[in-house]
Amino acid sequence: DQQVKQNSPSLSVQEGRISILNCDYTNSMFDYFLWYKKYPAEGPTFLISISSIKDKNEDGRFTVFLNKSAKHLSLHIVPSQPGDSAVYFCAATESGGGYQKVTFGTGTKLQVIP
Amino acid sequence: KAGVTQTPRYLIKTRGQQVTLSCSPISGHRSVSWYQQTPGQGLQFLFEYFSETQRNKGNFPGRFSGRQFSNSRSEMNVSTLELGDSALYLCASSRDRNTGELFFGEGSRLTVL
Numbered sequence: 001d002q003q004v005k006q007n008s009p010s011l012s013v014q015e016g017r018i019s020i021l022n023c024d025y026t027n028s029m030f031d032y033f034l035w036y037k038k039y040p041a042e043g044p045t046f047l048i049s050i051s052s053i054k055d056k057n058e059d060g061r062f063t064v065f066l067n068k069s070a071k072h073l074s075l076h077i078v079p080s081q082p083g084d085s086a087v088y089f090c091a092a093t094e095s096g097g098g099y100q101k102v103t104f105g106t107g108t109k110l111q112v113i114p
Numbered sequence: 115k116a117g118v119t120q121t122p123r124y125l126i127k128t129r130g131q132q133v134t135l136s137c138s139p140i141s142g143h144r145s146v147s148w149y150q151q152t153p154g155q156g157l158q159f160l161f162e163y164f165s166e167t168q169r170n171k172g173n174f175p176g177r178f179s180g181r182q183f184s185n186s187r188s189e190m191n192v193s194t195l196e197l198g199d200s201a202l203y204l205c206a207s208s209r210d211r212n213t214g215e216l217f218f219g220e221g222s223r224l225t226v227l
Contacts, residue, residue, distance in 0.1 A: 006156075032213060032214055034214050034215065041220065042220055043118070043204055043206070043218030043219050043220050043221055044157070044204070044216075044218045045218070046215045046216065046217070049213065049214070049215065089156065089157065091214060092214075093214035100145055100147055100162045100164070100169065100170055100208065100211050100214065101159055101162060101170040101172070102147070102159065102214045102216060103159065104149075104156045104157040104158075104159075105156055106154060106155065106156035107156055
């Protein structure tokens, strides 16, 4: 039972353009959502997060949008840079587990073409 | 500030053996979580420890166990290894339990032959 789904295993974008990574979830108890980035041979690193009481959070080139009614969130990267090429994991958690039982999606591999 | 340290980085075992993986969290972090990463499955939550107590547990068989010491260092053990246990095992730490913002180590790559 995949509670967090990333239906696009890969995405290619030209440098300077917008990258949009999508994620869907099924568990209504999730109240905190995160994106992690992972380079080969490294552990995932936290990128940006959003609480369920918000619908948008912005940090520099990265913006996360949350649509609770659709149980959908997306990560926008503008402008995309070659260094953004990595695997991006969508993740969700809930206060009931102390926010520590984090459920991850299967990841989307982003390639930014120079 | 030192990051999360996992040892060993790589190991090869045979079916039926057991393995112990170690994780040293970032100084001051008291929560340690373990995840299994396999191709196509993403990161699967194993368990979380805080103040030496298991607080959360994922859907893994009893062959997977863990513990946390008073200095917050953690170990996980897998007994009676199966071929399907081949994976990257990631440890993550966090200072508190108010967010899901985790700091990951580089992982221990386990190969079961």
